[in-house]
Amino acid sequence: MLIYPDRWAVVSVITAIFSFLLFCLWLNEINVRVWYFETRGLIFLFISCSIFSYLLHRKQRAQAVRQLKIDSEKIIDRSKKEEKILRKFLNTKVTED
Secondary structure (H helix, E strand, O other): OOOOHHHHHHHHHHHHHHHHHHHHHHHOOOOOOEOOEOHHHHHHHHHHHHHHHHHHHHHHHHHHHHHHHHHHHHHHHHHHHHHHHHHHHHHOOOOOO
């Protein structure tokens, strides 16, 4: 999942939806229990997971943009070198013996 930063955004949205639903259940005094976590603990857990995954999404997105910029600069430099070689090759006169 580290390769695709948009997936972390999806995880963040899903956990935010779950935390909202749990908050609505908590307001209606419906108690949900998973292992040792009750409704309030689950709300806190899902909100913290949502925040963490959103921050990870932003970090991965920034790294992807930086890597794209570096790779594009390498491609541009390589094409400039090839252009010089081609110009040099095309400017030489063809001599026939």
